[in-house]
Amino acid sequence: MDAILSFALASMKIVGAVLLTRLLIENGQIWQEDRFLRDHTLIVADGVVRALQPADAVRARPGDRRVDSRGAYVIPGLVDLHVHGSNDCDVMDATAASLSGLSAFLVRQGVTSYLGTTMTESAEKIEAALAAMRNFMERPYSPLLGIHLEGPFLNRDFRGSQAEEHLRPPRREEYLPWFAAGHIKLITMAPELPGGEELMRDACAHGVTVAIGHSGASYAAAQGYFARGASQVTHTFNGMVGIHHRQPGFFVAAIERPETTFQVIADGVHVHPAVLRMLLRLVGGERLLAITDAMRAAGLPDGRFALGERRVTVKDGVSRSDDGRLAGSTLTMDQALKNLMRFCDLTLAEALPMVTRAPARAIGVYPRKGSLQAGADADIVFWDEELGPRATMIGGALIEPAPDPCIAATADV
Ligand SMILES: [Zn+2]
Structure with a gap:
């Protein structure tokens, strides 16, 4: 048996680090x-995932360990590109x-890769959050894959709950x-701001994926931004x-470019299920990225919470600022997946790409992430x-919690 490694991520503990032996995930x-x-x-x-073989073709070697996953789905870890916090924690805590x-x-909900998402704040606060995330990413087995910079370069008229003064x-x-x-993988920005086009170019030059958001970009302007x-x-x-039928806005420009992807908060509140179904029909599951946009109240009972420098109220799981605007969500990715299945009448196999492959591909990390192909991270x-x-x-390391008979049955060959 491998020595059990205790792990620096406080409440996450590695219960089976299996780096030198092979793991055979069976059944x-x-x-x-x-x-x-099956089979x-x-x-x-x-x-790393090395291979997938028919069970009867696998020749176990001395030192191999078996993971009996009878009765379980074995799926790639979920990828959340837009999450501010959960569990009374927020990346802006820095x-x-x-x-x-x-x-x-997040790991408990099956998320193995996420982009820690900043909010519109002072430069000092954003820089503190970036520094804390860069350090945290260096830890072994960290699910923090990178940074999503949401703001501060956003359009005031579409700011939502982003802090206007910043x-x-x-x-x-x-x-x-x-x-x-380094480590910024995604930026949400309003390209119509003065200097926006230059920012877009600079982001691309640094390998940062550019998302248009909190923006009032017109259809015509956005054709250029997407090009x-x-x-x-x-x-x-x-x-x-x-969308107005005479002023289509940037959404329609995005629809018309096949490589453009669409984040959706799949909680049934931020987007009505009927509109989610419409979007899926329009763009298909390979372009639709389920996100949570979760804030620190996710995983906690209703109450009053901090969101940046302001307070929000969570009632029946819906987070609003005092002026009534939706202010982040309390969604989790596993629930987002279940909602997609329910709202859009999809099977697990039909919905799964929207929480794995599509988000991974949208920031250029597929198939290393979002896949169980040979060569993917385990x-x-x-x-x-x-x-x-x-x-x-x-x-390849089993992470607590969730000890389960099916997983506890790992055994030396
Ligand atoms: Zn936002």
């Missing part, structure tokens, strides 16, 4: 891109303890050092100019048939 229904396969064995070594609490919570036009002296320090680097729409239909979620979590693995 489950194993996801392969568009379907589940196959997924072979993991050195934190502390390792908060990132640890957030990570532990909105500002982009200045290179401010943002270039942020990009240069010159923008490739995503942030929390579609929220914090953006709507970020694996084990769910029972009701989609209840049994265990989560990051980089």
Whole structure:
């Protein structure tokens, strides 16, 4: 048996770090891109998926360990591109303890990769959050994959619950050092601001995916933005100019470019289920990215919470600022997946790409993330048939909590 490694991520503990031996994941229904396969064995070594083989073709070697995943779905870890916090933690707290609490919570819901999402704040606060996230990402088995900069370069008229007093036009002296320090994978911005086009170009040059959001960009202007680097729409239909049949707005320009993707807060509140179904019919599951946009109240009972420098009230799981605006969500990714299935009448296999492959591809990390192909990181979620979590693995290491008979049955060969 491998020595059990205790793990620095406070409440996350690695219960089976299996870096030198092979793991044979057996007896489950194993996801392969568009379907589940039975009677196959997924072979993991050195934190990476090595192969998928028919069970009767696998030759166990001395030192191999078996993971009996009978009765479980074996799926790639979920990818959330837009999450501010959960579990009374927020990335703007800018502390390792908060990132640890957030990570532990997300891993429990099956999220193995997330972009810590900042909010519109002073430069000092944003820089503190960026620094804390950069440090936290260096930890082994951290699910924090990178940073999503939401603001501060947003359009005041579509700010939602972003802090108005900190909105500002982009200045290179401010943002270039942020990009240069690395790890920013996604920016939500309003390209119509003065300096917006230059910001878009600079972001692209640093390998940052550009999402248009909190924006009033017109259809005509947005055709140019999407042609010159923008490739995503942030929390579609929220914090953006709507569609008018004579003034289509940037949403319609995004629809018309096949490579553009659409974040959706799939809680049934931010976007009505009927509109979610419409969007899915328009763009298909490969362009639709389920996100949570969750804030610190996710996972907690209703109450009053901080969101940046202001207070919000969560009632029946819906978070609003005192002026009545929706202010983040309390959604979790596993619930987002279940909602997609329910709202759009989809099977698990039909909905799964929208929480795995599509978001991973949208920031250029597929198939290393969002896939269980050979060569992918062994970020694996084990769910029972009701989609209840049994265990989560990051980089081939089984992470607590969720000890379950199916997973506890790992055994030396
Ligand atoms: Zn937002």
